[in-house]
Amino acid sequence: MARDKTSLKLPKENTEAADFLPLLGTDYVELYVGNAKQAAHYYMSAWGFQPLAYAGLETGLKDKVSYVVQQDKIRLVLTSPLKSGGDINKHIDAHGDGVKVIALWVDDARDSYVETMKRGAESYMEPRALKDDNGEVVLSGIHTYGETVHVFVERKKYSGVFMPGFKEWNPFYKPSDVGLKYIDHMVGNVGWNEMDKWCQFYAKVMGFAQLVSFDDKDISTEYTALMSKVMSNGNGRIKFPINEPADGRKKSQIEEYIEFYNGAGVQHMALATDNIIETVTALKNRGVEFLSVPASYYENVLDRVGSIDEDLLPLSDLGILIDRDDEGYLLQIFTKPILDRPTMFIEIIQRKGAKSFGKGNFKALFEAIEREQASRGTL
Structure with a gap:
């Protein structure tokens, strides 16, 4: 299927990227x-x-x-x-x-x-x-x-x-879409002390540059921690966060993934939408299960992120998380694993100017994941 004619001279968002590979x-x-x-x-x-x-x-x-x-x-x-x-x-x-x-x-x-x-x-x-x-x-x-x-x-x-x-392939059965637009980013889980190796691979071999990094102080709870760096090509159309485990009191989600996947692999795809409330409502109605956060998350979230266009009630009802950076805000939600093994899941994201990845939501998100791990007996 022919794609739209795209000039190789796309705007360069990540100015640090060598970008020899258009x-x-x-x-x-x-x-x-x-x-x-x-x-x-x-x-x-x-x-x-x-x-x-x-x-x-x-x-x-x-x-x-x-x-x-x-x-x-x-x-x-x-x-x-x-x-x-x-x-x-x-x-x-x-x-x-x-x-x-x-x-x-x-x-x-x-x-x-x-x-x-x-x-x-x-x-x-x-x-x-x-x-x-x-x-x-x-x-x-x-x-x-x-x-x-x-x-x-x-x-x-x-x-x-x-x-x-x-x-x-043109079968009779064609359910309506749910408003998903494109892949925002894809996250890879790698083993202990392998994150820098693969970030260097993307920099040296593919001309990417690091957008942002998170250490175990950014991504940790009482029990588990991980580290992550986000690699991006020059025009910003390809973003690959790379996660590795960090020391914690209990087994992290990255360790659980590597144990059940038997090694490094893709942890999740983040799929973009222009209306996350409509998209997530449709997905829930079709049986997709999402992680839930406590109602208390929404009690002071607007104090942290400021004014948003959406009403807070439907976001709260659906369990959609909110975060803000210097360029705007984003809305995001994560499914439970979509496979029998607790490996791959899917993120739904709507960006309202924000270029970041929801750092302010990490604690609430990872506590939600830990509750699921505890139910599986793998925490």
């Missing part, structure tokens, strides 16, 4: 899942994604099947194995359902590969051109933390539904 946005996120057909139904029914494309036995694949769903600029590829014993099976066995590919939309996938490889990247996929009657898509890829990979996608010469090898 990234135009997130092209898609591919999850390896145990049952792609049912996963696609879940993301359509619960999350409002629309059917887009399909590849499987009917398109000539013998070993795997993929369903592609889309909502505005967000594309998910849900892939399952069709036979036992392959790499996808091993990934699911080790990690459960989880993100395998964070695909990045680029103008030149060959050049992206060359530039990252010469700076120390580990190759995942040498450049290859996929062609059909609608043109060609060029792909290449490198490894990042854990078994996660980045695939560079060049689609300027393609006009098809998704990419060669896929056909249009």
Whole structure:
């Protein structure tokens, strides 16, 4: 599916970024899942994604099947194995359902590969051109933390539904969307003392720069703590916070994730909306479960964040958190884990000028996560 024609001379938000790798946005996120057909139904029914494309036995694949769903600029590829014993099976066995590919939309996938490889990247996929009657898509890829990979996608010469090898998927069942717009950021959890290593990877190999950092004084409760740094490319379209555990009295959410995921991986996707009240209301009505915060959070929140456009009552009823920085405020809420393993979850975020990540909400959020951990017996 051809994207809008975007100039490589996008405004530079992160002036510290070397930005030798022009990234135009997130092209898609591919999850390896145990049952792609049912996963696609879940993301359509619960999350409002629309059917887009399909590849499987009917398109000539013998070993795997993929369903592609889309909502505005967000594309998910849900892939399952069709036979036992392959790499996808091993990934699911080790990690459960989880993100395998964070695909990045680029103008030149060959050049992206060359530039990252010469700076120390580990190759995942040498450049290859996929062609059909609608043109060609060029792909290449490198490894990042854990078994996660980045695939560079060049689609300027393609006009098809998704990419060669896929056909249009047009079922009768098409639930309405819920107002999700784009991926705001994606968070990676890494092991003890690995945060700086992977931040340096994004700086050296991909030309990112650090936007902000949080230490265990910023992100801690009575029981648990973690540290985080946010890496961003120059135009700010790609933001990757990287988390690692910090010493605490009990097992942190990062340690719980790494234990059940069996290593580093994507902890959550933050999906943006222009109306978080409408979006979260629709999601709750479709069965999505969110973390809850005590009613006391709202007693003095406006003293901390100042005046906001929204009425406080619906935000309180839904459990939406509020924070402010020098450029505005943001509204955010986090789901409970959306998988059986307590690994991946999803954040819904609405930015009203703010460029930050909700530092003022960390304590309330992490106490809510700890209550869930205690219920699972993993705190």
